[in-house]
Structure formats: structure tokens, C-alpha cells
Amino acid sequence: MYALYYWPTIQGRGEFIRLSLEEADAPYRDVARESGRGAGVPALLHFLQGRGIARPPFAPPFLMAGRLVIGQTANILQFLGTRHALAPRTESGRLWTHELQLTIADLVAEVHDTHHPIAVDLYYEDQMKEARRKAADFLKNRVPKYLGYFEKILAGTRGSKFLLGAKPSYVDLSLFQIVAGLSYAFPNAMARAAPKYRRLFALHARVQERPRIAAYLASPRRIAFNEDGIFRRYPELDAARKTRKT
Amino acid sequence: MYALYYWPTIQGRGEFIRLSLEEADAPYRDVARESGRGAGVPALLHFLQGRGIARPPFAPPFLMAGRLVIGQTANILQFLGTRHALAPRTESGRLWTHELQLTIADLVAEVHDTHHPIAVDLYYEDQMKEARRKAADFLKNRVPKYLGYFEKILAGTRGSKFLLGAKPSYVDLSLFQIVAGLSYAFPNAMARAAPKYRRLFALHARVQERPRIAAYLASPRRIAFNEDGIFRRYPELDAARKTRKT
Numbered sequence: 001m002y003a004l005y006y007w008p009t010i011q012g013r014g015e016f017i018r019l020s021l022e023e024a025d026a027p028y029r030d031v032a033r034e035s036g037r038g039a040g041v042p043a044l045l046h047f048l049q050g051r052g053i054a055r056p057p058f059a060p061p062f063l064m065a066g067r068l069v070i071g072q073t074a075n076i077l078q079f080l081g082t083r084h085a086l087a088p089r090t091e092s093g094r095l096w097t098h099e100l101q102l103t104i105a106d107l108v109a110e111v112h113d114t115h116h117p118i119a120v121d122l123y124y125e126d127q128m129k130e131a132r133r134k135a136a137d138f139l140k141n142r143v144p145k146y147l148g149y150f151e152k153i154l155a156g157t158r159g160s161k162f163l164l165g166a167k168p169s170y171v172d173l174s175l176f177q178i179v180a181g182l183s184y185a186f187p188n189a190m191a192r193a194a195p196k197y198r199r200l201f202a203l204h205a206r207v208q209e210r211p212r213i214a215a216y217l218a219s220p221r222r223i224a225f226n227e228d229g230i231f232r233r234y235p236e237l238d239a240a241r242k243t244r245k246t
Numbered sequence: 247m248y249a250l251y252y253w254p255t256i257q258g259r260g261e262f263i264r265l266s267l268e269e270a271d272a273p274y275r276d277v278a279r280e281s282g283r284g285a286g287v288p289a290l291l292h293f294l295q296g297r298g299i300a301r302p303p304f305a306p307p308f309l310m311a312g313r314l315v316i317g318q319t320a321n322i323l324q325f326l327g328t329r330h331a332l333a334p335r336t337e338s339g340r341l342w343t344h345e346l347q348l349t350i351a352d353l354v355a356e357v358h359d360t361h362h363p364i365a366v367d368l369y370y371e372d373q374m375k376e377a378r379r380k381a382a383d384f385l386k387n388r389v390p391k392y393l394g395y396f397e398k399i400l401a402g403t404r405g406s407k408f409l410l411g412a413k414p415s416y417v418d419l420s421l422f423q424i425v426a427g428l429s430y431a432f433p434n435a436m437a438r439a440a441p442k443y444r445r446l447f448a449l450h451a452r453v454q455e456r457p458r459i460a461a462y463l464a465s466p467r468r469i470a471f472n473e474d475g476i477f478r479r480y481p482e483l484d485a486a487r488k489t490r491k492t
Contacts, residue, residue, distance in 0.1 A: 050398060054402065055342050055345075055399075056398070056399075057345070058345075058349045058392075058395050059349075068337075068338055068341065070341050070345065071345045071349075072344070072345045072348035072349065074320075074348060075341060075344050075345050075348055078344075079341060091314075092314055095314065095316050095325060096301050098318070098321050098324075099301075099303070099316065099317045099318045099321045102320060102321055103304045103305075103317075103318065105348075106304075106355070109352070109355055113359070113363075117359075117363050117364060117376065117380070118363060118376065118379050118383060119379075119380070119383035120388075121383070122383070130363065130364065130376050130379070133364050133365075133376070134363070134365070137364060137367070137368070141365065141367055142366075146304075149304050152296060152302070153301075153302075156300065
């Protein structure tokens with residue numbers, strides 16, 4: 001039984017871990033969402049404060065696996081990938097999978113910064129002006145760079161259903177979350193961009209139809225996107241709606 | 247013989263790889279700094295463009311090791327750590343080392359954003375106003391959070407010379423670079439902060455005195471810090487100079 005520690009009211013970076021645990025059908029507690037002794041946000045903060053913890057994580061998410069406490073999203077996924085066949089077994093395959101995940105981590109940080117370009121500790125409202133500039137650049141330059149890259153990689157895997165073969169890896173699950181999240185946050189921009197990223201959107205659909213993922217998404221375990229998470233729908237940061245010529 | 251691919255005129259993220267290769271005494275070419283056929287920046291761009299490359303990296307640095315092409319700084323370090331005893335052998339030790347490196351990667355991205363808070367493709371001069379706000383928050387809130395974290399971890403390793411024992415790991419080398427870089431970029435702020443991070447500065451000194459690292463730093467292979475890299479000295483982003491009371 002794993003114990004996942006992450007903020008209880010957002011998908012955030014924790015969601016990448018949840019998706020892998022769900023696809024692997026691995027039993028886990030989502031500790032900060034439980035109540036009672038040793039649970040809830042206090043249990044999470046206990047680890048972060050680090051008193052008596054030999055290897056305290058810097059930030060959530062972190063995962064307890066037996067006596068191991070593992071921090072950093074991509075690090076946790078690499079660990080789960082090996083244990084639950086969500087990554088190839090060869091060294092070259094594992095390195096490549098992790099490399100792609102680290103590029104996704106860079107993208108996730110940039111998504112976060114579209115609404116928090118100045119300071120993570122300030123409210124969005126206190127950096128809205130800068131956020132508009134940042135988000136415009138993100139949609140114009142960064143989304144094409146990242147999504148174009150993954151589209152190119154997918155084009156090179158002709159014949160295989162997922163990025164690394166017939167079965168999904170943790171990177172496929174993470175790309176599902178990227179497409180879902182960007183589509184939530186920037187519905188106009190993404191609707192316009194979708195034709196350029198057919199393979200990526202098709203991958204999103206294939207992951208969504210996996211029986212365990214579909215069951216998870218329909219369950220109360222999946223927290224809805226909201227404006228406290230990484231992917232936030234602020235209409236002023238999205239592209240303008242397409243107007244139909246009459 | 248390894249082949250490192252990174253921009254030829256800056257330390258940047260490539261420097262974390264160079265430090266590990268140097269400490270390991272591993273032979274390597276620094277391809278984009280060489281001239282001639284198959285070398286220089288064109289050789290680097292060839293991989294990024296990805297034509298005929300099965301697994302093209304998203305960005306430099308990347309490392310060729312035999313037929314492997316490995317991208318993403320932390321991923322390369324993990325690979326080198328295993329091969330050259332720059333990380334523990336146990337699973338728990340390797341996970342912890344990588345976790346710390348990924349936290350360093352997050353910090354490096356935030357350092358970069360102090361001078362490029364809006365867009366990586368715009369000049370610093372075009373986002374100076376935002377950079378001032380970003381850097382002020384970085385020095386006030388983020389430096390204490392990150393350096394305080396590493397100082398706390400170092401405090402927990404009483405008796406050992408380096409983070410993970412008697413020998414330096416790739417994380418020790420990376421923390422050396424963090425202290426060196428922050429001290430270059432923000433001399434006033436770091437001079438003021440130094441007493442709070444005695445262990446971290448002591449670690450920096452110990453790494454600097456390693457014979458191979460000392461030889462490397464004195465060689466032309468070490469590119470000087472400059473205002474094209476990640477750590478840039480822009481006086482307007484640093485704290486004000488301490489004035490002596492007379």
C-alpha cells in the first residue's frame with residue numbers, strides 16, 4: 001500500500017502520480033484527503049517541516065513506499081515505472097522515458113508561471129498584468145515548441161499505440177494530463193491549435209479510454225480542475241474566441 | 247569517450263555535466279566548442295532538428311555515450327552517477343540523490359527567470375521591469391527557501407564530508423555550482439546571506455579544493471560566468487550594497 005502526500009483540493013503535480021497509480025491498479029492512500037489522526041494536511045506538513053525526518057522532501061507530491069519517502073514528481077514516476085511496468089526495462093528505454101518526463105516537468109512549470117510569473121507567494125490578482133504578457137508568449141511560442149516536439153516524437157513511433165509500444169508508459173499518462181489541462185486552461189487557444197497536434201490529441205483519447213483511467217476519471221478520486229491548481233481557466237489569459245464571419 | 251553537446255559560450259546547464267565529468271576524470275569532447283566537420287554549433291543543431299534521429303533531445307545539454315543520446319541535465323547526471331560512483335549504489339540512495347538534483351533543477355529554472363520572467367525569446371532589456379520584481383521576490387523568498395532546505399539537509403549529515411558520505415556525489419558538485427553562480431549573480435545579497443548558510447558555503451569550498459575540480463576551474467575548459475548564461479550579474483537585480491556606518 002502506497003501513501004501519496006499532496007495538497008487535497010487540487011490536481012496539481014500530484015495528478016501525474018495519481019494517474020500512474022490508477023493505471024497500475026496499485027493500492028494507495030491519498031493521505032491529505034483523508035481525515036483523522038496521521039492524515040489530512042497536518043500529516044503532509046509534518047514531513048515538510050522535517051523534524052525527525054532523515055530525508056525530508058522539498059515540496060509535495062511525495063510518496064511513501066514501505067520505508068522509502070520519495071520526492072519530486074518525475075523521480076516518483078521513474079520509481080513507479082520500474083515497479084509497475086509503466087516504463088521499458090532496458091536502460092536506454094528507461095533513460096528516454098525519464099528524459100521525456102523531465103521535459104513535461106519543464107512545461108508544467110511554465111504553465112504554472114502563466115498565472116504566477118512574478119512570485120508564487122503572491123495572488124494572481126497581484127501579477128495579472130505580467131501574467132497577460134507571459135501567457136501571450138506561452139501560447140504563441142512555448143506551446144508550439146513543446147507540443148510540436150511531442151507531436152514529432154509521436155510521428156516517429158509509427159505503428160505503436162503508445163509512445164513506447166503497445167502499453168502506456170507514465171509519459172503517455174502525463175501527456176494525457178497535459179492535453180487535458182491545457183484544454184481546460186486555454187480552451188480557445190487549444191481548439192485552434194488542435195489540428196496541428198492530431199497525434200497528441202489521439203493519444204489523449206486513447207489514454208482516456210483505458211478502463212482503469214476511465215473509471216478513475218468518473219470517480220470522486222479525480223478532483224475537478226479549478227483555479228487553485230496549475231491549469232487555471234482565466235479567460236483573460238486565453239486567446240480571443242474565434243468569431244464567425246456572417 | 248563521451249560527447250557533450252551544449253552551447254559553446256556559456257556555463258549554463260551544461261556546467262553541471264562538465265563538473266561531474268571532470269570529477270570522474272571521464273574523457274569527453276565538448277563538441278560545440280570544437281571546430282571542423284561534425285563539430286561546432288551545427289553539430290548540436292543537427293540533433294535538435296532531429297532529422298533521422300530516433301530520440302531527439304528537446305534542448306541542450308545532451309550527452310552521447312556510445313550509441314545512447316541522453317537528454318535533460320538531471321537524467322544525464324543520474325546516468326553518470328551510476329557509471330562513475332557519483333551516487334550511492336542503493337536504490338534508496340539513488341532516489342534521494344536524484345530527488346535533490348531535481349530540486350536543484352527547479353532552483354536553476356527560477357534563477358533563469360529572474361532575468362527572463364516573461365519570455366525566454368525576448369531580450370532582458372525588454373522585460374527589465376518585470377525582472378526587477380521577480381528578482382526581488384527571488385532574493386527575499388525563494389533563496390531562503392531553497393538554500394535553507396539544503397542547509398537543513400547538510401545539518402542532518404553530521405560527520406560526513408559530503409551530502410552522501412565521504413565522497414562527493416553529483417549533487418555536491420551541483421550545489422558547488424549553485425553557490426558559485428548565485429555569488430556571481432547577486433554578490434551583495436549573497437554576502438549578506440552567507441552567515442545563514444555556513445554548511446553550504448563550506449561544501450562549496452570543499453568541492454572547489456578537490457584536485458580535479460581545482461584543475462578544471464583553472465583551465466580554459468571552464469568558461470567564465472557571463473551575461474548570456476543562467477547566472478547573470480545585473481546590479482539592478484541584486485540587493486543594495488551595504489553601507490558602512492561612519
